[in-house]
Amino acid sequence: MDNIVYVNINELKPHPKNQELFDDITGEKWDRFKCSIYENGILSPLTITEDNIIINGHQRFRAINELEKEHTDGQRFEQVPCVIKKYENDNAMLVDLIELNIEQRAITKMNPVKFAKCIELIKNVYSITRGGDHKSQEAKESNETKFSLKDLAKKFGKTEQYLNKLQKLLKLIPEIQDSVQFVSDDSKIKKKLSVNKALLLVDKSEEFQKNFIVKNTINEIKKMKIADLETKIKEFTNTYIDNAQN
Numbered sequence: 001m002d003n004i005v006y007v008n009i010n011e012l013k014p015h016p017k018n019q020e021l022f023d024d025i026t027g028e029k030w031d032r033f034k035c036s037i038y039e040n041g042i043l044s045p046l047t048i049t050e051d052n053i054i055i056n057g058h059q060r061f062r063a064i065n066e067l068e069k070e071h072t073d074g075q076r077f078e079q080v081p082c083v084i085k086k087y088e089n090d091n092a093m094l095v096d097l098i099e100l101n102i103e104q105r106a107i108t109k110m111n112p113v114k115f116a117k118c119i120e121l122i123k124n125v126y127s128i129t130r131g132g133d134h135k136s137q138e139a140k141e142s143n144e145t146k147f148s149l150k151d152l153a154k155k156f157g158k159t160e161q162y163l164n165k166l167q168k169l170l171k172l173i174p175e176i177q178d179s180v181q182f183v184s185d186d187s188k189i190k191k192k193l194s195v196n197k198a199l200l201l202v203d204k205s206e207e208f209q210k211n212f213i214v215k216n217t218i219n220e221i222k223k224m225k226i227a228d229l230e231t232k233i234k235e236f237t238n239t240y241i242d243n244a245q246n
Contacts, residue, residue: 006079045081056100091125113177116166168202
């Protein structure tokens with residue numbers, strides 16, 4: 001069992017990539033989460049580096065920060081239970097940040113664009129190309145085992161094709177990326193843009209995407225059926241080509 005140490009909350013530092021890769025808990029779920037910590041304390045220690053950088057436990061850290069300020073007995077949260085883990089390099093730290101956090105979240109409840117960024121970063125660490133399994137020089141020097149896209153897909157319980165498909169979301173302009181969520185296309189919830197709808201636009205140019213969401217707002221796209229969106233894109237493509245030729 002890992003040794004638990006208690007670290008002053010003011011000495012802990014969020015990992016600089018965490019906010020970029022993972023969304024905060026919000027709304028009623030956040031209120032329940034905070035309430036649970038207030039009543040029961042931190043039941044699972046945070047994972048931190050030797051420099052007190054948080055690898056796993058950012059939401060717990062955020063919660064106790066708020067609780068410390070909100071309650072008269074907030075001082076009881078000043079000392080945070082942690083497990084200190086040693087990392088050989090920044091890449092090892094980054095991979096652990098991603099893997100530990102994804103293990104705690106259902107992938108379908110994550111932000112799909114941020115999940116795609118996680119996949120891209122891990123692929124870069126191991127220099128994984130489409131179907132390849134080459135390691136980066138840093139990985140070779142640290143004697144890390146060979147790691148392929150197939151291994152990565154297996155680790156996350158997905159297929160290689162699925163990971164490659166999700167990575168295409170990174171080709172979208174920010175305005176569209178911000179609206180994409182994991183939702184069923186036939187879902188009655190029309191507040192989010194499904195991955196499958198978003199993927200219809202990934203091979204279009206940045207200029208095309210910007211102009212398309214001017215003519216067809218993202219809110220309108222959310223309400224469309226896949227077939228209707230395909231028709232709209234085809235019509236707009238023809239108009240776009242005609243205008244470019246004139």
